[in-house]
Amino acid sequence: MSTVLVVNSGSSSLKYQLIDAESEESLATGLVERIGEPSGHIRHRGPDGTSERSLPIPDHTAAFRAMLDAFAESGPSLEDDPVVAVGHRVVHGGKRFFEPTIVTPLVEINIEDLADLAPLHNPANLQGIRAAKTAFPDVPHVAVFDTAFHQTLPPEAYTYAIDAQLAERHRVRRYGFHGTSHKYVSEAAAAFLGRPLGELKQIVLHLGNGASACAVDGGRSVDTSMGMTPLEGLVMGTRSGDLDPAVLLHLARRAQLGTDDLDELLNRRSGLLGLTGHGDMRDVRRAAREGDENARRALDTVVHRLKHYIGAYTAQLGGLDVLVFTAGVGENDAALRAEAVAGLEVLGIRLDEERNTASSGDTRVISTDDSPVTVLVVPTNEELEIARQSLQAVGAAG
Numbered sequence: 001m002s003t004v005l006v007v008n009s010g011s012s013s014l015k016y017q018l019i020d021a022e023s024e025e026s027l028a029t030g031l032v033e034r035i036g037e038p039s040g041h042i043r044h045r046g047p048d049g050t051s052e053r054s055l056p057i058p059d060h061t062a063a064f065r066a067m068l069d070a071f072a073e074s075g076p077s078l079e080d081d082p083v084v085a086v087g088h089r090v091v092h093g094g095k096r097f098f099e100p101t102i103v104t105p106l107v108e109i110n111i112e113d114l115a116d117l118a119p120l121h122n123p124a125n126l127q128g129i130r131a132a133k134t135a136f137p138d139v140p141h142v143a144v145f146d147t148a149f150h151q152t153l154p155p156e157a158y159t160y161a162i163d164a165q166l167a168e169r170h171r172v173r174r175y176g177f178h179g180t181s182h183k184y185v186s187e188a189a190a191a192f193l194g195r196p197l198g199e200l201k202q203i204v205l206h207l208g209n210g211a212s213a214c215a216v217d218g219g220r221s222v223d224t225s226m227g228m229t230p231l232e233g234l235v236m237g238t239r240s241g242d243l244d245p246a247v248l249l250h251l252a253r254r255a256q257l258g259t260d261d262l263d264e265l266l267n268r269r270s271g272l273l274g275l276t277g278h279g280d281m282r283d284v285r286r287a288a289r290e291g292d293e294n295a296r297r298a299l300d301t302v303v304h305r306l307k308h309y310i311g312a313y314t315a316q317l318g319g320l321d322v323l324v325f326t327a328g329v330g331e332n333d334a335a336l337r338a339e340a341v342a343g344l345e346v347l348g349i350r351l352d353e354e355r356n357t358a359s360s361g362d363t364r365v366i367s368t369d370d371s372p373v374t375v376l377v378v379p380t381n382e383e384l385e386i387a388r389q390s391l392q393a394v395g396a397a398g
């Protein structure tokens, strides 16, 4: 048996999965969390169940080492079944990368060069790549970019209306993110419904820690809510999403905030965290249930923004066949799904309350049988998509 190891390095976490290259079976999964905090945590699920451990994990190099230790202790062995490729999620590929790419030293430099356009993500992605190359020096490493699926955005969707030459010089345009997830989920939705992908107008709502909406027309991304960086669009765990750019000017002038302060404010101390003190949706829901008015208002703001994009993308697509919820919040928070589509019967969206609240981890329909728009929950699997694309890239190169 040969396997693919997939590494998804986030700003403070490292998710991994070992996947059988032929059967696509998941052989092990794991999550290293709270990297850089006083005490980190690793949870590894292998053939013998789940093992957990708390230990200091200063950076992604240490996180990668903790992952290797977990494989050595709890299996499966990474030596018995050869790893034929290591697939890496890389968030920003700029204009340069729109295909899965074998990581060479030059590719590493390019990923580093794009770090200021994805400050929470690209540096962590690169640390993961370097640690993995040290551990697996003889295996091809493949970068799969979040931006790649959005290469099909038309100019009118990726253009910001500022000085065109300045924008060109500084690479200012919409790139879009979560593309690996939007691609996987929109294809899985079509397959689940047994309908041709090429004929479907879909909106995918990827609602995780980071969140983005994508309008998918016949399998191609035609609009998406994240922009030059993963900050624009929906309200997220710690990110503000859309705001009037003049807010920055106002805060710079009146609150004496510098560029680093503003970066920190909007990327790490806004969104749910900024509104409620909780960055995790489960905590916000709990607070709202207990009568916390800030939490209730935050949820209403999240929902208001979601409706804004559902309406906008239905218009951009010229109609809608399928609306899909995915990622941590989208897959698990039935109340949020119900609130997001409440009152959207005018767009042909009719939710079935019972289907929506039934607990299941599988792909499922949650709209009524007579709903013109089919509403689905589709669990995303970025790791499987990265494994597939990594094998393609290795096959193409070899």
Ligand SMILES: Nc1ncnc2c1ncn2[C@@H]1O[C@H](COP(=O)(O)OP(=O)(O)O)[C@@H](O)[C@H]1O
Pocket (backbone or CB within 6 Å): 010, 207, 208, 209, 210, 237, 279, 280, 281, 282, 283, 327, 328, 329, 332, 333
């Ligand atoms: N049952 C649930 N109800 C509401 N939110 C949930 C639930 N389970 C997970 N989440 C939320 O999902 C988010 C994480 O989603 P995930 O897709 O794993 O994000 P990421 O990949 O960006 O880390 C967290 O905000 C978490 O609170």
Ligand SMILES: CC(=O)OP(=O)(O)O
Pocket (backbone or CB within 6 Å): 010, 091, 121, 146, 177, 178, 208, 209, 210, 211, 230
């Ligand atoms: C691009 C992005 O926001 O990713 P994540 O949701 O993993 O933070």
Ligand SMILES: [Mg+2]
Pocket (backbone or CB within 6 Å): 208, 209, 210, 327
């Ligand atoms: Mg994610």
